[in-house]
Amino acid sequence: MVAGGAALVFTGVVAAVPAGAAEGGVSFTRVSVNGGKPIVIGVQEEVEVHAVLRMTTKLRYDYGPTVFPYRGKTDNAETLQSSIITSDCKVVDRVNGICDFDEWLYIDPRNSDFGNEDAGTWRTAARVFLPGDAQDIDDVNLPVQVKRATRVTVDASPEPVAVGKTITVSGRVTRANWDTHTYQGYAGRTVSLQFKASGASSYKTVKTATSSATGALKTTVKAAGPGMWRWTYYGNSTSGAMSSTGDYVATQVRVLHSEVRRVLHSV
Missing domain, CATH: 2.60.40.10 (Immunoglobulins)
Known part of the structure; x- marks a missing residue:
């Protein structure tokens, strides 16, 4: 292996071709x-x-x-x-x-x-x-x-939740700041909320949300069944794409009190 870049400087100036250099060939x-x-x-x-x-x-x-x-x-x-x-x-x-x-x-x-x-x-x-x-x-x-790299987090609650009830999904999108060497909230980003049902092989976009001034994300959806929730940011010309990890939410079937009384009465 050859350390071919040893003479190159980071974001520096490349030396001009010297007089008489064999340019070409x-x-x-x-x-x-x-x-x-x-x-x-x-x-x-x-x-x-x-x-x-x-x-x-x-x-x-x-x-x-x-x-x-x-x-x-x-x-x-x-x-x-x-x-x-x-x-x-x-x-x-x-x-x-x-x-x-x-x-x-x-x-x-x-x-x-x-x-x-x-x-x-x-x-x-x-x-x-x-x-x-x-x-x-x-x-x-x-x-x-x-x-610049981005990071995305997710939190879906409550866990578990009854089918048909509301789930609140929050999170945050941040972006690398190369001047301060920290990740900072990325405001005004359109981020996709995605769901992968238990047994499914891929995520599907359910809705989108816009990040706040601090990069915060929050929206609500109705629980249709158990599965994983995540946020996905698709990036732009200066920022990379990134998905959060998935947050699993189990669901429960709601049983109405009237139905319980009817079943008990028939026993």
């Missing part, structure tokens, strides 16, 4: 970052992002290649990684210099340069370092979404 294809899914980042845990790429070149190179999210211009850009590890070449075509690579890119939200402004769409660059401090760096026309 390298092509990057089949690039994928995080399997095409958004990169969702919390407030404490370093995130590992898997990427793959194919490089074609007959030039000798010192180390790399690497792919990474960037903003700005490729020769003077902000980047988003704290470190990168690149695999050795997996030879596809030795004669034509074609190799496949795996890469592991790490993003640490605790870095002092990382903040809420980093959420959104980034572009992707691929680079390889050549002898004599030269490099080949290209935009690979691949947008990458970087999102």
Whole structure:
């Protein structure tokens, strides 16, 4: 394994290609970052992002290649990684210099340069370092979404409840604040209340609710049977999607007092 990102700085400035650098002679294809899914980042845990790429070149190179999210211009850009590890070449075509690579890119939200402004769409660059401090760096026309993680909680009560009676379902939706490294209430979000009946294989949306100024959620529904209740937030361009865990509510069949008296009288 090669520590291909050792010389890269977190959201720093990528050095411009030096005079006389051998730009060209390298092509990057089949690039994928995080399997095409958004990169969702919390407030404490370093995130590992898997990427793959194919490089074609007959030039000798010192180390790399690497792919990474960037903003700005490729020769003077902000980047988003704290470190990168690149695999050795997996030879596809030795004669034509074609190799496949795996890469592991790490993003640490605790870095002092990382903040809420980093959420959104980034572009992707691929680079390889050549002898004599030269490099080949290209935009690979691949947008990458970087999102703030969300959390959702749920509480359904009473437990148990009679069929047909009212259940109150509450909870809270919060979002990672990369400036303060805490989760804070996410106001004004449309969040789906979902139910999975006992024996069912999937949840179904029952209704939606809007979070309060503190991210609080609360609504009521009629109990139709036993099962799991949860809240699901589907995310947006800067915030990740998330579902709460399920809260199981058992139900009881109501027996009217008049029916009880009728049954006892007939005994």
